[in-house]
Amino acid sequence: MKLAERAGLRQATISMIESGEKPAKLESILAVLAALDLELRIEQRSKGHDSDIEELF
Template sequence: MKITSPEQLAIFLKDARKKEKLPQDQLAEKVGLRQETISKFENSPAKTQVETLFKILSAMNMELHLEKRSENSTTQAWKEEW
């Protein structure tokens, strides 16, 4: 899946969490976070600390892979994001 914004990432992870039938409080407990922290990430991902993101990924047994955008998509993506 191609994810290019914090909002898309939050939606993807929220959907994955629900698919696993994993409530926010149980996810939070796995990595020592508060349920409110998980909720804030899912609803306002742009304000989330990178460390929190990696804790969530770890609790969901996921990892992050990055790849360089093509030259043509970079200019268009910046216009869309800003």
């Protein structure tokens, strides 16, 4: 079964995600991860870098 089918997305959407042509929606990313039996985890850094965050803004 193709990734697009497993994720419930159109093949064109998968292609755009793979190529970076268009920013992916979080919903699409989560669908792809689920289809691949993967998960997204967000964890606090073990050592914070306040200066890195300040540079973003």
